[in-house]
Amino acid sequence: MMDADLLAEVRAFRQRYPDVRYVDLIALDIPGHFYGKRYPVEMLEKVAAGSALKLPQNSVLLGVQGGLFKIGDYCFNDGDPDALRRLVPGTLKPVTWEAQPLGQMLITTDGTEKPIVFEPRQVLAQVLDRLAAKGIHPVVAFELEFYLFDKKLRDGLPQFPRDDLSDDADDQPNMHIERLSRFSPVLDDMVAASQAQGIDTTVITAELGAGQYEINFGHLDDGLRAADWAALFCRSTRGVALKHGYRASFMAKPYLQHPGSGMHVHVSLYDAAGNNILAANQQRSLRHAVAGCLELLPHCMPIFAPNQNAYRRLGGTTNIATRASWGFEDRDACLRIPESDAKNLRIEHRLAGADANPYLVLAAILVGLEHGLESGSEPIAPLNENRSSGVDFPLEMLEAVRAMQHQPQLREGLGVEFVDVYCENKRQDHLAFMQEITAREYRWYL
Known part of the structure; x- marks a missing residue:
């Protein structure tokens, strides 16, 4: 579903930072490391306009060194399914420390149709x-x-x-x-x-x-x-x-x-x-x-x-x-x-x-x-x-x-x-x- 405010945020960002070609879409896993994908900024606009944003569910379960552990039926007996993510409003910002112009934006499963119950941000969201x-x-x-x-x-x-x-x-x-x-x-x-x-x-x-x-x-x-x-x-x-x-x-x-x-x-x-x-x-x-x-x-x-x-x-x-x-x-x-x-x-x-x-x-x-x-x-x-x-x-x-x-x-x-x-x-x-x-x-x- 299109979010008019998110779409306006992405378009305003593109207008303000015309040299930015890519945006890192990132979320925190269980050990506290960021995982995600680097999206062309025009594709990010499509996500804000309603296109689905999916990443593997088990990305949240990565160990400190990035490996996957067998935890119940996760990781090796579940087919490694994708899970919906959504963009977190207000977090699309420029990255100032990289050599090339870049942006970043938080993504999360909280607020989606089927949140990942062990995603750290979702855990905090349900407590709040x-x-x-x-x-x-x-x-x-x-x-x-x-x-x-x-x-x-x-x-x-x-x-x-x-x-x-x-x-x-x-x-x-x-x-x-x-x-x-x-x-x-x-x-x-x-x-x-x-x-x-x-x-x-x-x-x-x-x-x-x-x-x-x-x-x-x-x-x-x-x-x-x-x-x-x-x-x-x-x-x-x-x-x-x-x-x-x-x-x-x-x-x-x-x-x-x-x-x-x-x-x-x-x-x-x-x-x-x-x-x-x-x-x-x-x-x-x-x-x-x-x-x-x-x-x-x-x-x-x-x-x-x-x-x-x-x-x-x-x-x-x-x-x-x-x-x-x-x-x-x-x-x-x-x-x-x-x-x-x-x-x-x-x-x-x-x-x-x-x-x-x-x-x-x-x-x-x-x-x-x-x-x-x-x-x-x-x-x-x-x-x-x-x-x-x-x-x-x-x-x-x-x-x-x-x-x-x-x-x-x-x-x-x-x-x-x-x-x-x-x-x-x-x-x-x-x-x-x-x-x-x-x-x-x-x-x-x-």
Whole structure:
């Protein structure tokens, strides 16, 4: 069916960017990588005018290295069927980091006749729809940490980024404004590229690690769009870094001796009249929401820490929780309650690694908040009252998958089929990762 607004968007884009011949139609798979197709821009206009847009259903199930795993009847017993996608309005934007003029646009199965129930964007969409039906409207902001590296690896290992002042030593002071100045050409271009995607980027911080930065986004009352921003930011940031002769990575723990990179998600909840639900009843609702999040957090670890490396970030260095915990103005807590007035009272979820899937991270957080509000349970003591307060969570993938797969609130909140598919994807990816004998293994055991 023709969408007049979409057609107008495509035609306006073609008029504004006449040199663009191709547009990448992209979506995020389960591991958090973009897949899709490069369409001639005139064919994109036909899709907006009503032509069907189809891609293989099982593209969503790709492993980290792009391979397919046998998951139930998917991939090898289903004939690899196509599934309808639709264009996401408002996401057709120029790509500024490629050598040739190019555009990109998000596609999704949510809102189609038969959505893929395990597509990450669809999973979040169904959670948001359910909350909206209950009169709950989230406002969300993502913060993403990442590292810059020198473009060339040394003996297969990443090196801190070098500018004209750098030598073989790391002379870039942590959290120092000078580092923002020394690398301003690439950082400024990253901000410009993300703004060209329609992303409201705000504060830039030089973080603790050598070459580590954080860029924050504005708050949005559209959870899908907030997750879109996080996904698109990762893509543009990597592209801009390569353009400037660097690598950018959202890997959760690239250096053992330096802090890892996190995905911090700020969430507040409002009713239809614009009242902050978390502030109601003298913040009793906040306590219930925190309790629900903490209860489900140990069962959500395959989402918050989606790969082997992500678990290296946990239980180690600065501002990283070792147990499910909460606290007021406490960066050692998984759930931090920043100081704010009643209108802006929110929860900052700090546990997820920067390479986690933003759609799934937000969906898991919202299911936890929903569960807490409905159960009315009280949380454990905050860290402000008891520094040892907390609930253990899994610290390796197979244990985490077992904890997730049969948790009833997650199966109901995220969808039974999604939970089963996701857990098997993570299990198979982990087993594939372990099928290599490293040099250290020979040193220790040969």
